[in-house]
Amino acid sequence: MSLGKSLLIASSLLAMWCLAVAAPAPPATGQEKSPPAENKSAADKTAPAVAPAASDDQSVVNYIDALIRKGWEENGVTPSPMASDGEWLRRLYLDVLGRIPTVEETKAFAADRSQDKRRKLVQKLLYSDEYVEEYARNFTTIWTNILIGRTGGTDPRRPVSRLGLQQYLRRSFLKNKPYDEMVVDLISANGSNTPGEEDYNGAVNFLLDNLDENATPATAKVARYFLGVQVQCTQCHNHPFNDWKQDRFWEMNAFFRQMKALRTREGRQIVSAKLEDEDFAGEGNDPKEAEIYYELRNGLLKVAYPVFIDGTKIDPAGYVDEVNRRDELAKLVRKSPQLGQAMVNRTWGHFLGYGFTKPIDDMGPHNSPTHPELLERLGKDFATYGYDVRKLITWITLSQPYALSSKMHNENKKDDPLLGEKPLFSHFYMRQMTAEQLYESLIVATQADKSARGTYEEQERQKTEWLQQFSVAFGTDENDEATTFNGTIPQTLMMWNGDLIRQAVNGGKGTLLYNVAASNLKPGQKVEYLYMSALTRAPSSDEKRMADVAWASRKGNAYEAMQDVFWVILNSNEFILIH
Secondary structure, eight states: HHHHHHHHHHHHHHHHHHHHHHSSOOOOSSSSSSSOOOOOOOTTSSSSSTSSSSSHHHHHHHHHHHHHHHHHHHTTTTOOOOHHHHHHHHHHHHHHHHHOOOHHHHHHHHOOOOHHHHHHHHHHHHHHHTTTTHOOOOOHHHHHHHHHHHSSTTTTTTTTHHHHHHHHHHHHHHOOHHHHHHHHHHHHEEEEETTTTTTTTTTTHHHHTOOOHHHHEEEEHHHHHHHOOOOOGGGSSSOSSSSSOOHHHHHHHGGGGEEEEEEEEEEEEEEEEEEEEEEOOTTOOOGOOEEEEOTTTSSOEEEEBOOOOSEEEEEOOOOOOOOOHHHHHHHHHHHHHHHHHHHHHHHHHHSSOOSSSSTTTTOOOTTOSSSSHHHHHHHHHHHHSSHHHHHHHHHTTTTTHBBBBOOTTTTTTTOGGGGGGOOOOOOOOOOOOOOOHHHHHHHHHHTTGGGGOOOHHHHHHHHHHHHGEEEOOSSSSSSOEEEOOOOOHHHHHHHHHHHHHHHSSSSTSSSHHHHTTTOOOOOOHHHHHHHHHHHSSSOOOOHHHHHHHHHHTTTTTTHHHHHHHHHHHTHHHHHHHHH
């Protein structure tokens, strides 16, 4: 049968499927009831020894739940019911590992009847040898995109090694390096950006990507990413909404003026780069007080010396052996209470869809958080527990708001940030997968992960090439970029007939369809396996009828019918949503 006819039949099924299923059906994982959000049982004896005690985490989880419930009460909102096990399982795998669970993982979770099964799974994904590589890969992807963007390191004319930064981040997440130490590394790093070189230090790639225009991008991004402060608004003028003045930006910028980048080229291509510190004489040519100048909107020149955002001044000397400005900045960032709060806000937004502020990296006095008491407390706890990222993830994923259904009801309809309301987290905010999550989930759903995929570097290179179709870079002062995965015609065609989809439904040896078709499962069980593979649930009665239509249209050819059904599932809204 021709590809065109196959697409026509499958497209018709997709339209019928969308009409039959108005909302994601509840996953049928063998347990209809969900465990309570607050589990007060003792620590699980089978948890890995390196995992924190359950009692330590539960006290913080209880505090989170109490403050969130307080917000509901004050706003007259009733939360949605608990998410089913299948819904919670799918969102956890997507958020922690960056992919959907396999059928085997879904069945194992459904078979676990213990009361603290959710806590055990969180610990397993974060601490066990079985999953630590995937956890590190996912958060390496997340932080690579934050620090240099999806396109960073893909232009050979730029002094950035994407693989170099990924290697540094991956090693840091594998050994659970404290977050404050990572930030110090990224701000103060020196060395080569390329793995294999004698003085290799992958952390330098962050600043190497942001040295243009006297490091103005580095100034803005260090403040945004690590302190939750958007000082870039004051680069050319005073802030229009608060009392931040233009001098704040240039006082921060002065910390970065002792850097220099050394580049090794082959033709126009940069094959390696190094970041070093050097003495800075200042724009007034007096290294004892190495000043910089900036221009006010009225044309007057002003002088700036290195001053932290809280007003802390350092020695203005430009001699590196007297004062290393980046080292001093790293120390000040590390001591700032905003470091912990900014990371908490970002991590909360990753798991809950929205942070306590919007934008997530703008926590200035003009932008009050939705839950200030909770943000402050979590920031302090994060610092107290050694800036342990896995512990912070544990608190959030075991909290009540993360465990709620995404379905709204009359008593919480007004809790809708899409309408401009501040999030109250009375239901789980449905959101679309990131492009990376889509890629990894397609790999898992089609069982392409079980075939040879090459080394870690080769896998990342393949993924980066696939993702470039979603990324657009802009030549702004901050090296900005936009990621579009919004149902445009090219993206729709990519999902309908792209390489990954074609590989998924071609039925070649070793693929999911090949294995299911060759199995002894009954037709209904084969359809159920396809749904479990992609949607972490069994099909509804309506969806089973749609499968029967596919079987009839293929005149009993089970293999072609399965191709149609799987194509429909992978192109459904439910597949690309986190709900």
